[in-house]
Amino acid sequence: MLTSEATTSALRTAAYATPPERLSAADAAMARHSVRSYLDVPITDDEIHTLLELTGRAPSAFNLQPWRFVVVRDQEVKNALKDAAYGQKQVGEAPVVIAMYSDMDDTMANLGDIVHPDLTPDKRASTIAMLEKNFGGMTPEALAAWGNGQANIALGYLLLIATSEGFDTSPMLGFQPDQVKAILDIPASATMTAMVALGRGADDGFRSHRHAIERTTSFR
Template identity: 30%
Template structure:
């Protein structure tokens, strides 16, 4: 698929078929995340691939009981492993760096026919306990990963005129 088509057609998937994810596809998806840019090329990320049924169910509970998370064949937990880069000299770059890599992962998955759903509603301490993540590492995002039962309908997007200003900020 052309990149523009991948971006336009991607949807958040919450119902997955039970078939396992092809290992080669999973590696290519993780490779796309690995190749993401980061501040100072620090690459402050680690991706935990969870296939264990019990752990996936615990993760679903840690994601505010969103059961569909645990029903996917794979759950990926994106973590920030380090600090050091800054944006605008006031904000640490690690959450954005991991988000960029996670976006690469999600788009690469869609290109392989795999659905994802960016999960930001989770109890970080519970996720850390389930995945044995050290205290200094931060959980940034979680996604279930699998073949969609069906592709959801597109959601309404704001027009370019509403989100783009020329030269200066305009409300």
């Protein structure tokens, strides 16, 4: 006989056989919350592709898009990431973990690929020169902080889009960045944005609590 936990898990797994309806941005914003327990329900390459394509629609200053992603499915790699994340169980349990980082070295070394393809040759050359001047004078720390700010816009998109597409997520900064970089071969100079466990939740997680608008906003 199945235990009640196994019954719940079997029922939840069966419910995912039919893909859920895509949620509007407003509905996804209300529904999204962290889930730290996952079912063994795989995510297809097409689903990952859709999530990353939509996440990549995030805006960034100068459109530099300095965010980078590593999609991890391999159980041994996830186990190593879990150790680097102080044993957070969702890292080992979720079918996919996405490690996000910003890489300003890669961005600055490839401006020719990165600036808008529709620019005329003159405008392209002047834009690249402007970017090299603008960012060339920054300290490595300031450059990394700038890239990290942009990558966090994409993190917000990823979390919202994953909910909209019917997935649960757990964003995490509770990990040792140098260990995660070493496990995933991420350049030492890059800045980790977050790891995101992604899948179908085995439970509903906690109720989200948010401050009232009056607590966060002033009107003049």
